[in-house]
């Protein structure tokens with residue numbers, strides 16, 4: 001392996017910079033040239049790249065976002081754009097590619113792999129929706145951001161004796177809501193994996209009231225419903241003023257938490273190591289401790305097993 005490329009694709013996630021840094025520095029340490037592709041697959045189509053050296057990744061491990069930029073490229077998925085990308089890979093002399101992104105980015109990598117480009121993927125998304133790995137890069141930072149918001153909203157909720165619905169990201173995965181619910185002591189979580197029952201939610205709020213609780217925090221995953229609608233239903237049924245907040249893109253930004261810096265560094269180095277060993281078509285993952293790899297097609301096919309235990313525990317601890 002003489003030259004590798006690295007790109008970040010899809011929604012950015014805190015910790016991506018740590019992973020880029022690790023790919024570049026681990027590569028250079030092993031006498032490999034590293035090219036950074038700008039703006040994800042779009043950069044491959046356009047040939048938009050930068051030669052990376054030790055200083056290109058200085059002072060970035062603690063920064064949110066991605067220094068390479070990211071995009072969701074439609075052109076790459078079309079035949080003409082894909083052919084342009086292949087041409088550029090050849091022109092740049094890229095022998096292996098590290099893709100940092102979510103499920104859509106992994107599918108793009110598989111397409112490249114099918115035409116003979118060696119690829120290794122790192123799971124970078126706040127959603128934690130790649131079930132082959134216990135955690136994705138950025139998930140813990142997003143959780144921390146959500147918890148900060150929950151605590152602030154709880155203060156005002158208590159002062160005003162209100163209920164608050166807080167909508168978080170996650171696409172079709174409820175992990176951000178579920179783990180923030182447990183770690184933040186929410187009264188209820190509403191997630192796509194479990195059908196919600198509005199009467200059950202309202203009963204819980206009323207029981208809390210009867211015990212003298214002055215706030216009710218309901219964390220809603222974006223894939224499970226709309227905050228406005230659900231808060232209106234709660235207000236109507238309970239008679240308690242119910243506000244809602246949509247946390248939105250704040251969840252994607254900010255300095256990466258320690259865990260995401262570690263994960264990014266470990267996964268970045270591991271990805272380059274795989275390419276050096278001529279192992280390709282791989283997804284890098286973590287079981288919560290160790291870093292491992294799995295064939296890309298198998299990783300994409302792993303189905304989510306719902307974390308019933310955490311869901312039940314969240315309910316029990318918020319009685």
Ligand code: F6P
Pocket residue numbers: 011072102125126127169170171222252
């Ligand atoms: O996948 C990350 C994510 O932030 C999701 O949680 C969210 O649904 C989506 O991206 C938003 O995408 P966009 O950046 O295209 O608005």
